[in-house]
Amino acid sequence: MSETRRSSSGRAPALLGWASLVLVGATVGLGLVLPKSAEQAEYSRLIAIHPPVAWVSYVAVVVAAIAAIACLLTRRASFDRLNIASLEVGAVFTALTLATGSIWSRPTWGVWWRWDPRLTTEALLLAVLVGAVALRRALPPGRGRAVVTSVFSLATLGLLPLVHFSVELWRSQHQRGTLLAPDPATNADSPYLGAMFLGFVAFTVLYSWMVVQRARIEALEEDADELMLGRAIAERRAEGLGPSDPAPGVA
Amino acid sequence: MGYVIAGYLTTLVGLGAYALWLAQRAKSLRRDRVQ
Numbered sequence: 091m092s093e094t095r096r097s098s099s100g101r102a103p104a105l106l107g108w109a110s111l112v113l114v115g116a117t118v119g120l121g122l123v124l125p126k127s128a129e130q131a132e133y134s135r136l137i138a139i140h141p142p143v144a145w146v147s148y149v150a151v152v153v154a155a156i157a158a159i160a161c162l163l164t165r166r167a168s169f170d171r172l173n174i175a176s177l178e179v180g181a182v183f184t185a186l187t188l189a190t191g192s193i194w195s196r197p198t199w200g201v202w203w204r205w206d207p208r209l210t211t212e213a214l215l216l217a218v219l220v221g222a223v224a225l226r227r228a229l230p231p232g233r234g235r236a237v238v239t240s241v242f243s244l245a246t247l248g249l250l251p252l253v254h255f256s257v258e259l260w261r262s263q264h265q266r267g268t269l270l271a272p273d274p275a276t277n278a279d280s281p282y283l284g285a286m287f288l289g290f291v292a293f294t295v296l297y298s299w300m301v302v303q304r305a306r307i308e309a310l311e312e313d314a315d316e317l318m319l320g321r322a323i324a325e326r327r328a329e330g331l332g333p334s335d336p337a338p339g340v341a
Numbered sequence: 342m343g344y345v346i347a348g349y350l351t352t353l354v355g356l357g358a359y360a361l362w363l364a365q366r367a368k369s370l371r372r373d374r375v376q
Contacts, residue, residue, distance in 0.1 A: 114353075114356075118349055118353065121349070122345070122349065132342055132345055133344060133345060135345045136344075136345060136348045136349075139348060139349060139352050140348070143352060179359075182355065182356070182359050185355070186351065186352055186355050186356070189351050189352075189355070190348045190351060190352055193344055193347050193348040193351060194344070194348060196344060197344045296356065296360075299360075300359070300360065300363060303360075303363040303364065303367060304363060306367055307363065307366050307367050307370060310367065310370035310371065310374065311370065313370075313374060314370060314373060314374065317374075
């Protein structure tokens with residue numbers, strides 16, 4: 091799994107960071123001034139953040155699964171780092187999807203939580219993502235860890251259709267998809283759609299920045315592990331030789 | 342409007358905290374590597 095790592099101190103991550111800051115700021119600004127809707131009053135303003143955050147959780151799972159397949163096929167450590175980075179960032183976005191959904195459901199459904207198919211499958215997705223990140227931390231670096239992480243990534247990809255189509259498969263109170271299957275009865279008019287699409291772009295750019303940062307941290311941690319291992323081996327060798335022992339190969 | 346603000350704040354604080362953790366962790370690891 092070892093490979094030469096290039097320094098990733100280019101300007102692209104910084105540009106991504108600044109772009110995400112500006113775009114997320116614009117999304118928040120636009121979202122908070124959206125007009126009140128007839129059905130949900132001011133609560134429709136949450137459309138600028140909740141669906142985009144959920145979208146990114148999907149993107150993260152798909153990217154992690156693609157990286158997992160590439161890692162299994164090529165054994166390249168860079169794909170393993172991309173895999174865990176996307177899983178962890180995906181877990182953050184999935185947790186925020188549940189949190190913002192809960193905040194939205196309180197005034198509209200009257201409860202913070204309901205064992206609704208969409209909410210339950212999303213919570214299951216979060217559990218698997220957190221489990222993958224936690225299990226990886228418990229395993230020693232190497233090929234085995236990369237394979238286990240890849241298997242978890244593919245499992246989360248298997249969960250994704252269940253999460254997305256849960257509103258179609260079972261009776262759910264959650265709103266059905268309004269983009270791929272437009273329903274004239276929904277209130278996704280142009281101002282809401284505009285804010286939501288800006289949110290999709292903003293949070294996707296932010297996700298990209300986070301994944302780049304997280305993958306870089308993974309590389310730095312691997313470097314630190316290798317360095318510590320090298321030092322420990324050198325110390326043990328020094329202890330074994332002792333001050334009076336001759337060096338190997340010296341008569 | 343309280344729920345709307347709470348939704349936005351939760352998202353911004355959550356993502357902001359994670360982004361800060363990422364930046365600090367990377368900075369700390371780079372500093373350790375230099376030493």
